[in-house]
Amino acid sequence: MNKLILVTGGTGYIGSHTTVELMNEGFDVVIIDNLSNSEKSVLDGIVEITGRRPYFEEFDICDKEKLDNFFKIYKKIDAVIHFAAYKAVGESIEKPLKYYQNNLITLMNLLNGIKEHKVSNFVFSSSATVYGQPDKLPVTESAPFKTADSPYGNTKQIAEEIIRDTINANRDFRAISLRYFNPIGAHSSALIGELPRGVPNNLVPFITQTAAGIRDELKVFGDDYNTPDGSAVRDYINVVDLAKAHVVSIKRMIDNKSKSNLEVFNVGTGKGSSVLEIVNAFEKATGEKLNYKMSERRVGDIESVYAETRYANEELGWKAEIGLDETLLSAWNWEKNIRNIK
Ligand code: NAD
């Protein structure tokens, strides 16, 4: 019988790509999503790619009673991947309680449910945001947390602590926290991808929407950073590569390969790219000319962060494989597909 994986937030951007990779590897998937930041039609894209439909349950994981009922129906879950959360950094500064409420209550409800129903494997979506501006680059998993720049970032720090304390008290329970750097791109089929609502906050959706004529111009936030070209540097990781890191993590736990009950891995490429390098790479990969201008720094942005990936490469046995040009082209193909651009 196939192993059954619960994917919370599975109709979202990273969750949908991870569902596809899990199903491609022969896992069965049940998704819980309340569709607060995704569309049900994402399931059709998953079916088109994999030939199979994941189970889907639409409800809010903050609702403890519904979650308890869920665990009574789906009795044999082998592992949980917890993506469901709010993720808009700017909004979290304006509405902190919305973020603490959703991101922490969902986590605690799930951990309680897992404990009660004896599911022992848990993968958590953490973020490079926990490092803030690191003292040393590339940043390793053992770098200290810096004071969070936003309530969103703080929810990730607190969540990692909640998971650590839960594991210390329940030694039959295992978790892996994956600290994502900057996920970008879409599935090569262009059948699933990122679906930002309103004006995108993130760089690559803003670029593709500008190229599609939906936005007039891209503002490059900051030209005076202490970086080779003055624009800020991040580690951009292809979303399918990121999805595969989850599959490897699930197999590691199910096969009893974890070195300790709580493991933490950076999920990045190890290479930093500046905003201007991304703009140039996008133009080169797609042949589209991008209207952009240099602009003020965005409040709260850090200068530079990229991952030390050795631990993930050697211990987890996972490595980013897809290059930047292919990734940016996949983001453009997805944008063209949803906008019907030929
Ligand atoms: P997303 O918004 O596309 O997906 C999250 C999904 O969770 C959405 O489909 C949403 O409807 C669902 N959801 C939210 N709250 C819920 C609730 N209470 N009950 C049920 N469903 C709920 O986001 P994403 O980019 O796929 O991010 C997934 C995870 O990865 C998040 O935890 C996010 O914080 C983390 N992460 C994302 C990035 C990034 O740049 N995208 C970077 C680092 C970490």
Ligand code: UFG
């Ligand atoms: N940027 C622009 N113009 C834009 C949008 C972004 O120049 O219109 C720049 C930003 O200033 C930054 C870079 O592009 O230098 C990347 O910005 P994103 O908003 O795409 O990503 P961030 O690095 O700010 O944050 C992302 C996720 C967070 C996560 C963090 C982890 O949004 O959730 O990566 O590193 F915590």
